[in-house]
Amino acid sequence: MLHFPIPTQQEARNTMGDGKKICIHGHFYQPPREDPWMDTIFPEGSAAPAKHWNERICAESYAPLAWARRLDGSGAIVELMNCYEWMSFNFGPTLLTWMERQAPDTYARILEGDAASMRRLGHGNAIAQIYHHVIMPLATDLERRAEIAWALADFEARFKRPAEGMWLSEAAVDTATLDLLAQAGVRFTILAPRQAREVADIAPDGGQENWTPANEGNLDIREPYLVELPEGRSIAVYFYNGPLSQAVAFEGVLAHGDRFWSWLSSLAGQGLLALATDGETYGHHFKFGEMALAHALSQARAGVDGVQIYNYGAYLAAHPPKRRARIHESSSWSCAHGVERWRSDCGCATEHKPGWNQRWRKPLREGLRAVKTRIDEHYLRTGAELFKDAEEALVQYGWALCGLEDDAAFEEAHFKKGLTAAKRATAWKLLTMQKWALSSFASCAWFFDDLGRIEPLNALTYALRAMGLAKRTGAEDLEPLLLAHIGQASSNDHALGSGLDIWNREIRPRRETTESILAQALLSLWAEGRLPQPGGTARAQWPGLGVDVTLTQTGPNLLTGTASITWTRESGHDDCAWRWERPDCGGPMAGCLQVDQPSQKSGAKCIPASYLAWGKRQAIALSWVRRAEDDSWRAQCEETRQGAHLFQPYREAQTTQTAAERWGRLWSALCWQWILGEVEPGGDFLQFLEELGQGHPERALLASRAGEHVLALLAQPEPDLKAVRGVISQARTANLELNLHAAQNLFWARLRNRPGVRETAQALGFAVS
Numbered sequence: 001m002l003h004f005p006i007p008t009q010q011e012a013r014n015t016m017g018d019g020k021k022i023c024i025h026g027h028f029y030q031p032p033r034e035d036p037w038m039d040t041i042f043p044e045g046s047a048a049p050a051k052h053w054n055e056r057i058c059a060e061s062y063a064p065l066a067w068a069r070r071l072d073g074s075g076a077i078v079e080l081m082n083c084y085e086w087m088s089f090n091f092g093p094t095l096l097t098w099m100e101r102q103a104p105d106t107y108a109r110i111l112e113g114d115a116a117s118m119r120r121l122g123h124g125n126a127i128a129q130i131y132h133h134v135i136m137p138l139a140t141d142l143e144r145r146a147e148i149a150w151a152l153a154d155f156e157a158r159f160k161r162p163a164e165g166m167w168l169s170e171a172a173v174d175t176a177t178l179d180l181l182a183q184a185g186v187r188f189t190i191l192a193p194r195q196a197r198e199v200a201d202i203a204p205d206g207g208q209e210n211w212t213p214a215n216e217g218n219l220d221i222r223e224p225y226l227v228e229l230p231e232g233r234s235i236a237v238y239f240y241n242g243p244l245s246q247a248v249a250f251e252g253v254l255a256h257g258d259r260f261w262s263w264l265s266s267l268a269g270q271g272l273l274a275l276a277t278d279g280e281t282y283g284h285h286f287k288f289g290e291m292a293l294a295h296a297l298s299q300a301r302a303g304v305d306g307v308q309i310y311n312y313g314a315y316l317a318a319h320p321p322k323r324r325a326r327i328h329e330s331s332s333w334s335c336a337h338g339v340e341r342w343r344s345d346c347g348c349a350t351e352h353k354p355g356w357n358q359r360w361r362k363p364l365r366e367g368l369r370a371v372k373t374r375i376d377e378h379y380l381r382t383g384a385e386l387f388k389d390a391e392e393a394l395v396q397y398g399w400a401l402c403g404l405e406d407d408a409a410f411e412e413a414h415f416k417k418g419l420t421a422a423k424r425a426t427a428w429k430l431l432t433m434q435k436w437a438l439s440s441f442a443s444c445a446w447f448f449d450d451l452g453r454i455e456p457l458n459a460l461t462y463a464l465r466a467m468g469l470a471k472r473t474g475a476e477d478l479e480p481l482l483l484a485h486i487g488q489a490s491s492n493d494h495a496l497g498s499g500l501d502i503w504n505r506e507i508r509p510r511r512e513t514t515e516s517i518l519a520q521a522l523l524s525l526w527a528e529g530r531l532p533q534p535g536g537t538a539r540a541q542w543p544g545l546g547v548d549v550t551l552t553q554t555g556p557n558l559l560t561g562t563a564s565i566t567w568t569r570e571s572g573h574d575d576c577a578w579r580w581e582r583p584d585c586g587g588p589m590a591g592c593l594q595v596d597q598p599s600q601k602s603g604a605k606c607i608p609a610s611y612l613a614w615g616k617r618q619a620i621a622l623s624w625v626r627r628a629e630d631d632s633w634r635a636q637c638e639e640t641r642q643g644a645h646l647f648q649p650y651r652e653a654q655t656t657q658t659a660a661e662r663w664g665r666l667w668s669a670l671c672w673q674w675i676l677g678e679v680e681p682g683g684d685f686l687q688f689l690e691e692l693g694q695g696h697p698e699r700a701l702l703a704s705r706a707g708e709h710v711l712a713l714l715a716q717p718e719p720d721l722k723a724v725r726g727v728i729s730q731a732r733t734a735n736l737e738l739n740l741h742a743a744q745n746l747f748w749a750r751l752r753n754r755p756g757v758r759e760t761a762q763a764l765g766f767a768v769s
Contacts, residue, residue, distance in 0.1 A: 019303070019306040019307065019308045020265075020268035020269055020273070020305070020306050020307045020308065021268065021271070021272045021273065021307075021308050021309075021310045021315065022264055022268050022272070022273045022274070022300055022307055022308070022309060022310070023088050023272055023273070023274040023275075023309070023310050023311055023312060023315065024087045024088065024264075024274075024275055024293070024296075024297070025087065025088040025089065025090075025190065025240065025274065025275065025276040025277075025312070026065075026087055026088070026089045026090075026276075026277065026278070026279030026281070026282065027089075027090055027129075027167055027276060027277070027278055027279055028062065028089060028090065028091045028092065028095065028278075028279035028280065029090075029091070029092040029095060029129065029133055029278070029279075030053065030054050030057065030092060030094075030095045030098075031133065031442045031443075031444035031445075031455050031458065032094045032132065032439045032442050032458065032462070033052060033053065033054060033098075033454075033458060034094070034098075034543075034544075035461075035510070035544075035615075035616075036436045036439070036461060036462050036464075036465035036466075036544075037465060037512040037517070037544055037545065038512075038542040038543070038544045038545060039542065039543040039544030039545075039568065040542045040543050040544065041054060041098065042613075042615030042616055042618065042619050043615050043618040043619055043622060044454060044615065045614070045618070046454065051622065053454075054095065054098050054099075054102075055102070057280055057284050058099065058102075058103050058106060060283045060284040060287075061279065061280045061282055061283035061284040061290065062099070062103070062106050062110075062279075062283075063103065063105075063106045064282075064283045064290040064291075065083040065084065065279070065282055065283065065290045065293070066082055066083070066084060066105075066106045066109035066110065066113075067080040067081075067082070067109070067741070067744070067745045067748070068080065068081045068082075068083050068290045068291055068293065068294035069291055069294070070291070070294050070295065070298060071291075072767050074767070076765060076766060076767035077744065077765050077766045077767060078766075078767045079294075079298070080744065080745060080748040081294040081297065081298065082109050082112065082113045082116070083113070083282075083290060083293055083294055083297060084109060084110050084112075084113025084114065084125065084126075085112070085113040085116040085117055085125070086113075086117075086125075086297040086300075086301060086309055087125060087293070087297065088125050088127070088311045088312055089110075089125055089126055089127075089279060090126065090127045090128065090129040090165075090166075090167040091110065091126070091129065091279075092129050092133055093129065093131050093150070093151060093154040093155075093402075094131075094132065094439075096110075096154070096158060100158075101543070105745070110126075111158065111159060113125060113126075114126040114159050115159075115160075117311060118161070121310070121311060121313075121314040122314060122317070123164065123311055123312075123313030123314040123317060124159065124161060124164075124311070124313065125311045126155070126159050126163075127163055127164065127165035127166060127167060127312070127313075128151045128152055128154075128155040128163035128165070128166040128167070128186075129151060129166065129167040129169075130147050130148070130151055130166070130167070130168060130169045131146075131147045131148075131150040131151040131154065131398070131438075132147060132438050132439050132441065132442050133169040133170075133442045133443050133444070134147055134169055134438065134441040134442060134443065135169055135170060135172045135332075135339055135342045135441070135443050136168055136169065136172055136173065136174070136177040137172055137173065137174040137176075137177060137329075137330040137339050138172075138339060138342060138343065138365075138441075139441065140376070141176070141180075142376070142391055142394065142395075143438060143441075144176070144177060144180050145180060145395050146394055146395050146397070146398070146434075146438065147438065148166070148180055148181060148184050148186075149184065149395045149396065149398050150397065150398030150401060150402075151163075151166065151398070152166075152184060152185075152186075152398075153396075153398035153399045153401070153402050153404055154398060154401070154402040156402075156404065157402035157403055157404050158402075162185065163186065164186070164187045164188065164312075164313040164316075165186060165187060165188045165189060165190070165312055165313060166181055166186045166189055167189065167190060168189055168191075169443050170332045170333060170334050170335070170339075170342075170443050170447075171190065171191050171192055171195065171331075171332050171333035171334075172330070172331070172332040172339050172342075172443075173189070173191060173195065173327055173330075173331060173332070174327075174329045174330050174331075175227075175229065175327070175329065178227055178229060178235050178237075178327070179229040179230055179233060181235055182229055182233040182234065182235045183233065186235065187235065187236060187313070187316065188224065188235060188236040188237065188238060188312055188313075188316055189235065189236075189237055189238075190237075190238045190239075190240060190274075190276055190312070191237055191238070191239055191240075191327065191331075191333070192239065192240065192242060192331075192332075192333035193215075193216045193219045193221055193239040193240070193241075193242045194215070194216050194242070194328075194331070195239070195327050195328050195331040195332075195333070196214040196215075196219050196225070196239055196325050196326075196327060196328070197213070197214060197325075197326045197327055197328045198211045198212060198213050198214050198325070198326050199211070199212060199214045199219070199220075199225065199323055199324065199325045199326075200212065200323065200324045201322070201323055201324070202226060202321065202322055202323060202324055211326070214325070216242055219239060220271075220323075221238075221239045221240065221241055221242075221274070222269075222270060222271025222272055222273065222274075223271050223272070223319065223321065223322065223323065224236040224237065224238050224312075224315070224316055224319070224320075224321045225237050225238075225239070225321050225323050225324060225325035226321035226323070226324045226325070227324070227325055227326070227327065228324060236316055236320075236321055237325055237327070238272075238274055238312055239325075240274050240275055240276040241267070241273060241274060241275045244263065244264075244267060244273075244275045245275040245276055245277050247263070248260070248275060248277050248281060249277040249278065249281050249285070252286075253292075254281070254282070254286045254288075254289040254292040254293070255286070255292070256292065257291060257292040257293075257294075257295030257296060258295070260292045260293070260295070260296050261295060261296040261299045261304075264296055264300070264307065265299070265304070265305040265307055268305075268307050271319075272310060272315050272319075274312070297309065334348070334447070335348050336348065341361075341446060341447065342361070342365065342443055342446040342447070343361055343362060343365040343446070344358075344361055344362050345357050345358040345359045345361060345362070346358075349448075349449045350447070350448050350449055351449050353449065353492070355492070356449060356450070356492040357492065358446075358449065359489070359490075360450070360451040360456075360489035360490060360491070360499070361446045362489075363485045363486055363487075363488040363489040363499065364445065364446065364451065364456060364459070364460075364485075364486060364489055364499075365446065366485050367481075367482045367483075367484070367485025367486045368440050368441065368459065368463055368482070370481055370482070370485060371437070371463055371466070371467060371478050371481060371482050372437050372440075372441070374470075374475070374476075374478055374481065375433060375434070375437050375466060375467075375470050375475070375478070378470050378473070378474070378475040379394070379430050379433065379434060382426070382430060382473060382474060382475075383427070383430055385416075385423075386415060386416060386419060386423055386424075386426060386427040386430070387414055387415060387416065387427065388414055388415070388416055389414070392414065393414040393415075393427075393431070394431065394434055396410075396413070396414065397410075397431050397434070397435070400431075401435070407428075407569065411424065411427075415427055421572070422572075425570050425572060426473050428569050428570055429469050429472060429473050429570065430469075430473055432469055432569065432570075433466050433469035433470055433473065434466075436462045436463075436465045436466040436469070437462070437463065437466035439459075439462040440459045440460070440462040440463040440466065441459070442455070442458075442459065445458070445459035449492070450491055450492050450493060450496075451489055451490070451491045451492075451496075451499060451502060452491040452492075452493055452496040452502060452506075457502070457506055457507065460482075460486070460502075460503065460507045461507055461510050463482060464479075464507055464508070464510065464511055465511075467479055467482070468511065483499075483500060483503060486499035486500065486502075486503060487499055487500045506613075509611065509612070509613045510613045513605075513607075514565065514574055514576055514595055514597055514605075515593060515595045515605050515606075515607040516607060516611075516612060516616075517545065517547060517565055518547065518549075518563050518565070518576065518578055518593065518595055519593050519607055519609045519612060520540070520612065520616055520619075520620065521540035521547035521549055521563065522540075522549060522559075522578075522580055522593065523588060523589070523609055523620045524540045524619075524620055524623055525538050525540055525549060526588055526624075527588075527620050527621075527623035527624035527627065528623050528624075528627055529627055529631075531549075531551065531559075532549065532550065532551045533551065534551050534552065534553055534554055535550075535551070535552070536550070536551060537549065537550045537551075543568065544567065544568050545565060545566060545567045545568060546565070546566050547563055547564070547565050547566075548563065548564045548566075549561060549563050550562045550563065557581060557582045557583060557584065557591075558579070558580070558581055558582070559579075559580045559582070560577075560578065560579045560580070561577070561578055562575065562576065562577050562578070563575070563576055563577075563578055574597070575597070575598065576595050576596060576597045576598075577595070577596045578593060578594065578595050578596070579593070579594040579596075580592075580593050580594075581593075581594075588609065589608070589609040589610045589612075589617065589620075590608070590609075590610065591608070591609060592606050592607070592608055593606065593607050593608075593609060594606045595607070633668075633669070633705075636666060636668070636669035637669050637672055637673075639666075639669070640666055640669040640670050640672070640673050641673060641678060643666075644670050644673040644674075644678065644679045644685075645679065645680075647663070647670075647679075647682070647684075647685050647688070649682060649683075649684045649685075650684045656688065656691075657684075657688055660688075663688070664692050667689065667692045667693065667696060667698065668696075668698045668701070668702045670685075670689060671689055671693065671702055671734055671736065672702070672705070672706075674686070674689060674730055674734055675706055675709075675727055675730045675731050675734065675736070676727070676730070677726055677730055686733065686734060689734050690734060690735050693734065693735065693736065699736070700739075702736065703731075703736060703737060703738050703739045704739045706727060706731050706736070706738045706739075707738045707739035707740050707741070707742065707743060708742070709727060710724055710727055710728065710738065710740060710743040711742045711743040711746060713727070714743055714746050714747055714750075714751065715746060719751065721756070721757065721759075721760040724743075724760055724763070724764075725759060725760055725763045728740075728763045728764070729763070740764055740765065743764060744764050744765060744766070747760070747761065747764055747766075748766075752766075
């Protein structure tokens with residue numbers, strides 16, 4: 001058994017005593033990126049080589065924070081710290097939904113971190129966040145109630161406890177929003193110091209009012225304040241340390257962990273030193289920022305300089321507010337003009353490019369609001385015949401979304417009795433319509449500098465989906481209404497054109513039809529090598545829908561069959577017959593797919609697969625390249641398993657292998673045989689691999705493959721630790737640095753305390769004593 005310097009019980013308990021107290025809060029959020037038909041995230045080119053920004057930022061920030069490396073002076077790992085156990089945080093519900101599916105190990109560490117803080121402090125580090133990150137002062141009362149209720153339900157489903165606090169999107173606040181939080185049982189929120197308008201002591205009944213103006217210079221930010229609300233309600237508000245938060249987020253404090261800790265220790269004193277930044281600051285905005293954070297947290301965890309780690313809930317329980325505050329109405333932490341950044345050309349921008357403006361924000365806001373107003377009217381009018389209480393059904397829909405209530409229980413609670421299957425399906429479509437309509441108001445659509453960015457395009461896509469569902473449930477076509485507004489907007493990039501140009505080129509092609517869904521199903525099955533044989537059926541599945549494809553016959557350049565599309569949370573299915581003509585040249589997307597739906601009065605419709613939106617074509621391309629490259633890799637490995645033994649030693653003055661360019665094309669597979677120990681040690685063979693490997697384009701991929709192999713060995717019920725060490729050793733003799741992060745994480749979680757692991761720990765990069 002190894003000894004690693006992890007926290008003692010005394011260190012874990014030190015956070016409840018007297019002394020200097022700190023709370024470091026991370027606001028973790030990504031805008032909604034899911035395709036509103038498939039409910040999956042398609043590739044985003046700007047995130048390459050990652051598939052999309054959620055994947056990239058998870059690898060750069062969320063995962064490193066879950067296993068933050070603490071190193072000794074020689075660079076060996078002394079601890080993998082779960083920062084979520086020691087920092088305050090909130091995660092957007094839509095981000096956690098993606099992470100639960102696609103990054104389950106990181107997701108589990110987030111939940112574990114909150115649970116550990118609950119055991120230590122009696123209050124969890126996690127707080128909730130407005131569901132779709134909408135700007136609450138710009139939302140209607142019904143939208144606000146839904147956003148809060150959905151967020152609280154999602155939080156409870158994940159963290160298995162009610163949320164004590166809630167992060168407001170962009171810290172955008174007004175009294176009406178605070179009152180709705182209080183009505184929902186939220187105890188506190190966090191604001192910027194400039195959002196305090198005036199403060200006063202909490203005086204006994206009948207005591208004299210002593211309100212004084214507040215600003216960033218005179219506000220005591222070390223204690224929570226009480227904000228009094230209508231009908232005797234109230235909520236606590238923390239104001240974070242503005243200068244320190246600014247330094248962490250923008251001024252390079254995270255470049256040195258010792259410097260970061262020195263700042264915290266020197267500034268901590270009486271009360272609570274609280275800072276708040278975007279969580280992505282740690283690792284994404286500043287590479288290795290999570291390591292600086294882990295160093296500071298480890299120092300505070302150990303009680304260095306008398307500093308103790310708190311979270312907001314624990315401090316509030318021990319130190320209830322002694323002063324009152326009034327806020328600046330419709331203010332935020334990221335706009336000096338209140339909330340104008342999300343509806344006008346106020347001057348706030350991220351890059352301030354010469355000649356650019358943000359006049360597009362106004363027509364985008366007004367167009368989406370006009371559509372949402374009609375959607376709400378349609379929902380309430382149509383929903384009156386389907387729901388017991390349409391508004392209450394919408395507010396409580398979050399329980400069904402997060403799984404706290406299954407669909408049958410939700411129907412029992414909120415649907416009128418005796419509805420037909422068709423009417424129940426309409427009711428679910430109305431709720432889904434509202435979900436995507438709310439998604440279109442996520443704050444990032446207005447935050448940045450141009451209409452042509454990913455975020456406004458996604459907002460318009462969600463509106464397109466919501467308008468389609470509205471039309472399917474009996475509403476008028478709302479697209480002309482939206483286009484009347486966005487037609488007044490223009491991109492700052494003249495190549496992108498007007499809002500109408502962007503709509504026609506980027507948004508309208510994203511609309512799914514039976515033809516486009518079936519095209520994606522067939523192409524995905526082909527790309528993955530799963531097209532069925534004649535008479536057989538295969539299923540293409542996305543979170544939002546599934547397609548069962550049956551092949552009836554094949555011919556030269558022709559496939560025919562039938563298909564059935566089923567939608568998540570919608571009863572019934574859409575059936576069709578199809579005919580896929582594939583030309584000899586031009587690739588799989590050059591063909592034409594004809595679809596004939598018995599339910600449609602019109603005849604067969606044809607769609608060239610090349611008409612699919614870029615992200616959907618790119619997803620198909622990724623499926624193909626992964627399968628093709630995997631097939632090629634397996635074939636090369638099978639060939640070189642024997643062929644590597646034919647590499648002859650050099651003779652006389654020979655300095656490279658005969659036909660070196662052909663051997664070189666097999667470099668990765670030859671290296672693989674060396675790493676697995678399949679090839680007898682030979683100086684010329686190893687020299688050849690090392691020389692070709694310098695700057696080789698497949699070097700990073702091979703390092704990842706070898707790291708995955710080490711991970712697979714460690715994941716066995718009884719790991720072969722000798723084989724693990726052998727792989728790492730062989731790779732290093734070939735001058736190949738493996739990507740061992742995942743393997744190190746697994747070893748730390750499952751194996752570090754087992755007997756006989758010292759040599760393996762050292763091989764993996766851990767410090768041993």
